[in-house]
Amino acid sequence: MTPDTALPVAIEARGVGKVFGEGELASRVLHPTDLQVRRGEVLVIMGPSGSGKTTLLSILGLVLTPTEGEVLVGGWSAATASADQLAALRRDRMGFVFQQFNLLPSLSALDNAAVPLLLAGVPKAERTARALRALELVDMGDKRAARPRLLSGGQQQRVAIARALVNDAPVLLCDEPTASLDGTTGAAILATLRRLAHDGNRAIVIVTHDERVLSIADRLVRVVDGNVHAGNEQSAVVEAAS
């Protein structure tokens, strides 16, 4: 599986690396890496615990500043963006799906899905209509009034996906989206993600340990000891950018 270069690049890492700490305590967790993810593509990042894959996802998601390199979202460099601009990029051009779902427990499914729109200052009527559409996209329209504690893990993850979709973001970043789900529910979530990538023309990045996720991967990268190895499962190691 190779990326279709005719598709536009949704998010790109150029030479991004990360070192935590300073001086003798400095610890490199991610070597300088180049990575492109195109719209309509599902990129899966795998690797053992502590390999640096979550660091890579955090950098791609603009919640962690790389020590070197830059991230471009839709061709726009976030390297010198202000904190407010980074927040706006995350809010408007990215969607996040977390392992623990991270829904706000006091809000209904509909209100949870609408949070990014609330933060964007979208009027209530429009917010409600768009959040409902997002819930229907993940087959959760009939559960819109339910609080998270009344939903199963799979249902909560669907609401989280709806929240990630509600701003029509071109990039979805998923952190272990199936780790807290049983096999059947996990498979259903993966089918949803693949549909969203291919039919919705979104770039989806999934960090996972779960081999099942490979079934929807258009491309796989493995991260080992902070080195990113690109290609499919049989691919040779690709030199990380220096």
Added chain:
Amino acid sequence: MNATSTPAPAVTPASPRLFGLASSMLFDAPFKSLGTLVGVTISVFLMAQQYSLLNGILGRVTSFVNSSGVDIWIVSPATESTDATDTVPVSRIGAAAGTRGVAWAAPVVQGIGTVTRPDGVRENVKVLGVEAPRYAGLPRSLAPGTTPDSLRGSGRLLLNWNDRKTFASAEPGDRIEIDGQASVVAGFFQGMDPHSPFYYVYTNIDDARSLTRFPQDRATYIAIGLEAGASAREVQARLAARIPDVLVKTRDELRDMEERYFLVRTPVGVLFGMGTLVAAIIGAAIVAVTLYSTAIDRARDYGTLKAIGARQRDILQLLLIQAWIFCGAGYVLGMCGFLLVRFHFPELSMVVPPKLVFGVAAAALASCTVASLAAVLRVIRLDPAIVFRA
């Protein structure tokens, strides 16, 4: 910044309205929220109660000045309060009465005597002498059946209605002995409840001089009444210019002087001030601890909000709204509780001036806002990357 293919992200100019989100988050930890609310309520109640009790005491301290209907008081320059004063020459009355804007000027004398209670106990009494026919300085509120003219004739006095029981439920015609001289109770005055170790009695001015051996050519005060429409400030300035060897005070100024003297010379102000401050601090501490602990408990929620696009100012808004919700609800409940207590215990003399209503609201708002700072700092520094940790 490079702008290779898409425009820079649009930063929402105004803050989104997050009241609904902030208030709903309070219901995630209902017991903590309830505890915070109770803390703020108790704090508001205590602040209002302490402050109103102090106001009640200050009102009693100044009741002699406030209840008399005198517009301007002329006193000795060596005056710190009505309990710490000297005398002025009565010859200044003519000059005062002839000043533009002055309707009348009359002497009031004040001396200390010893009254013998019916049970034989001897106590100090403040004897206030007022001059017929105006009786300026006499409290405006007299008991039914008592008139200023009740003091006409010698050997008569007006007793405070509140002291009636101490004097064996005295009735008009009963006799009271001051420094060995018997006087007849001619009636009672009301609306004046001095916070003082002295009893207060009013007599005509000659009797007061006689009872307290007060010099004939001196008075403690010269009471001034203003002509209709005259400005107290302007008349005060004219009097001060015309009679430079005295102190001329408007009623409000003498009351303020009286309050200051009381607050400085007694520990009451410090005690109640400390009580009010401690109440505010307790409220702030409870809100601070709860909001901070909630912020720690909910770090993942705040991290999620940051990750999905909340700006620092949005988070700040969320936390401040939560603090202000506690403040508003606690204020309403605390004040209702306070007013209920005040209604059921009128003898506590809890006074509620407008500045108490607004002052306690401001103090509650300030303490809740300050209390939210620790939580704000905790959440503002929160790394949104925590949401990617299981």
